[in-house]
Amino acid sequence: MTDRTAGESYLGKGWGLLDWLTTTDHKRVAWLYLFTILGFFLIGGAAATLIRIELFTAKGDLVRPETYNRLFTLHGVIMVWFFLIPSIPNTLGNFLLPLMIGARDLAFPRLNLLSWYIFLFAGIWTFGALILGGVDTGWTFYTPLSSLSNSWVSIAAMGVFFAGFSTIASALNFVVTIHKLRCPGMTWFRMPIFVWTLYATSLVMLLATPVLAATLLLIVLERVLGLGVFDPAQGGDPILFQHLFWFYSHPAVYIMILPGMGVVSEILPCFAKRPLFGYRLVAYSSMGIATFSFLVWGHHMFVSGQSVYAGILFSFMSYCVAVPSAIKVFNWTFTLRNGYITFEAPMLYALGFLFLFGMGGLTGLMLAATAVDVHVTDTYFIVAHFHYIMVGGAVSAFMGGLHFWWPKMTGRMYPERLGQTAAMLSFIGFFLTFAPQFVLGYQGMPRRYYEYPSEFQTWHALSSAGAVVLAASYLMPLFYLTWSVFRGRRAGGNPWQATGLEWQTASPPPAHNFEEPPVCDQPPYAYPPPPVQPDGGQPDRGQP
Numbered sequence: 424m425t426d427r428t429a430g431e432s433y434l435g436k437g438w439g440l441l442d443w444l445t446t447t448d449h450k451r452v453a454w455l456y457l458f459t460i461l462g463f464f465l466i467g468g469a470a471a472t473l474i475r476i477e478l479f480t481a482k483g484d485l486v487r488p489e490t491y492n493r494l495f496t497l498h499g500v501i502m503v504w505f506f507l508i509p510s511i512p513n514t515l516g517n518f519l520l521p522l523m524i525g526a527r528d529l530a531f532p533r534l535n536l537l538s539w540y541i542f543l544f545a546g547i548w549t550f551g552a553l554i555l556g557g558v559d560t561g562w563t564f565y566t567p568l569s570s571l572s573n574s575w576v577s578i579a580a581m582g583v584f585f586a587g588f589s590t591i592a593s594a595l596n597f598v599v600t601i602h603k604l605r606c607p608g609m610t611w612f613r614m615p616i617f618v619w620t621l622y623a624t625s626l627v628m629l630l631a632t633p634v635l636a637a638t639l640l641l642i643v644l645e646r647v648l649g650l651g652v653f654d655p656a657q658g659g660d661p662i663l664f665q666h667l668f669w670f671y672s673h674p675a676v677y678i679m680i681l682p683g684m685g686v687v688s689e690i691l692p693c694f695a696k697r698p699l700f701g702y703r704l705v706a707y708s709s710m711g712i713a714t715f716s717f718l719v720w721g722h723h724m725f726v727s728g729q730s731v732y733a734g735i736l737f738s739f740m741s742y743c744v745a746v747p748s749a750i751k752v753f754n755w756t757f758t759l760r761n762g763y764i765t766f767e768a769p770m771l772y773a774l775g776f777l778f779l780f781g782m783g784g785l786t787g788l789m790l791a792a793t794a795v796d797v798h799v800t801d802t803y804f805i806v807a808h809f810h811y812i813m814v815g816g817a818v819s820a821f822m823g824g825l826h827f828w829w830p831k832m833t834g835r836m837y838p839e840r841l842g843q844t845a846a847m848l849s850f851i852g853f854f855l856t857f858a859p860q861f862v863l864g865y866q867g868m869p870r871r872y873y874e875y876p877s878e879f880q881t882w883h884a885l886s887s888a889g890a891v892v893l894a895a896s897y898l899m900p901l902f903y904l905t906w907s908v909f910r911g912r913r914a915g916g917n918p919w920q921a922t923g924l925e926w927q928t929a930s931p932p933p934a935h936n937f938e939e940p941p942v943c944d945q946p947p948y949a950y951p952p953p954p955v956q957p958d959g960g961q962p963d964r965g966q967p
């Protein structure tokens with residue numbers, strides 16, 4: 424297939440501020456989102472750095488205890504709602520979804536821009552509340568603390584409530600686009616897995632976000648109007664809050680990881696030059712995860728006093744949700760078998776994802792056993808578990824995807840050596856930061872404390888040292904990617920020899936994505952089969 428390189432690129436004309444702020448081109452809206460979420464990532468990262476500096480020594484000597492509580496709340500709220508949830512869907516997803524299914528844009532381009540404005544507004548609003556007043560409830564807003572704590576809780580909760588509208592608008596846009604705008608030949612089972620995961624994620628967003636919105640609104644109403652919903656002193660039930668919160672927030676953890684799974688499903692076949700093993704099963708697993716994710720919320724409440732029978736059921740269901748995730752991990756691993764593997768930066772990030780997500784999932788299985796969980800709940804073991812998945816998994820996938828599609832987005836290659844260095848540093852830094860936290864948690868170090876007995880200090884110091892490496896690895900791409908936009912080697916339409924419609928148009932793509940209306944005439948991941956050996960068998964690389 425030839426590169427269709429003619430036509431004005433989407434970056435060609437229109438560089439005034441107003442051009443950008445009124446654009447309805449999904450590719451440009453993706454950039455607006457990218458800048459915004461990176462800003463929030465820096466803010467959340469700065470809070471994390473302060474937390475790790477405080478914890479470097481056993482004594483609370485850097486910030487006051489109230490400030491520490493505000494710092495981890497700031498970190499959690501910003502990272503979850505203003506970085507992780509929109510990170511892959513609204514940047515890479517926004518840019519790639521129409522390209523991958525051969526469409527000119529999303530179904531509702533203006534709604535797409537509107538959702539960015541809502542997101543920006545909500546983000547600034549929430550950040551304002553967290554900085555000006557300070558909220559000390561943690562990202563989970565547990566009552567009765569959040570019913571009683573200072574009134575900035577209401578403002579911050581409203582900010583997250585507003586952000587929900589942006590999430591819902593994007594999800595609706597994606598679902599309609601996937602149903603209605605696939606090009607001729609793009610059947611459901613020819614869609615790249617990234618599109619499948621965006622679809623599954625969007626369904627979860629549409630169904631779960633309203634529950635969070637209602638819950639946050641109830642907190643605000645309770646505080647403002649004195650309705651007794653959650654506060655026992657007013658006749659409310661704080662456990663109800665936990666049910667409502669986790670009914671959203673467990674599915675939300677899959678909102679954060681599913682798109683990352685999609686990115687990895689694109690990268691691994693490309694750098695192993697092998698079709699994705701068990702494509703259909705991976706697609707079904709994404710839908711399976713989306714479904715099961717709604718049935719396990721009680722595993723966050725094993726110690727809340729819910730009935731033993733509920734605990735057993737939620738424990739069982741949590742093992743079930745691990746099955747489709749495990750299927751994916753096996754399929755990714757099998758994809759690598761006999762592959763012609765090369766280790767460019769995106770591949771290094773994807774392999775890091777495989778390992779770290781695997782560890783996050785396996786420790787999730789440990790936590791799903793009630794007998795283990797009651798011992799480690801509310802300790803650093805939990806903190807380590809979810810960072811393995813949300814940072815080792817989702818952030819690694821985001822970085823891998825950003826490097827993988829950078830040539831498509833900008834028309835330029837990033838410097839490969841630096842990319843590989845950053846990828847490896849992020850893996851080492853991550854491991855050093857979070858592996859010690861499993862040990863700490865197992866030894867009984869509780870989460871959310873600003874000082875601790877000195878016997879924990881060695882592990883805390885290691886963790887803080889790792890955070891420095893991790894931070895450096897995240898800052899590096901900021902510089903070399905920016906450099907590459909101006910000085911990087913020009914990328915052709917398809918620098919990685921990848922399959923998929925997005926690689927058949929120019930880099931950067933023309934304003935309307937394709938010069939001629941594309942037609943999909945291939946199964947997904949149609950990477951060339953291995954050369955046939957003289958004896959008629961296939962080469963079995965990597966085996967004696």
Ligand code: HEM
Pocket residue numbers: 563676677679680722723724741742744745748783784785786787788790791792796799800801805808809812813
């Ligand atoms: C193999 C599947 C998984 C299982 C069986 C599992 C199990 C668990 C359990 C039982 C807890 C509660 C522990 C406690 O609070 O005592 C937990 C906490 C958590 N998990 Fe997972 N998990 C899995 C995958 C994930 C994924 C994919 C993510 C994120 C993308 C995730 C994010 C979290 C978060 C954020 C928390 C802590 C919430 C908090 O208290 O702040 N988990 N997990």
Ligand SMILES: [Cu+2]
Pocket residue numbers: 672673676719720722723
């Ligand atoms: Cu959960």
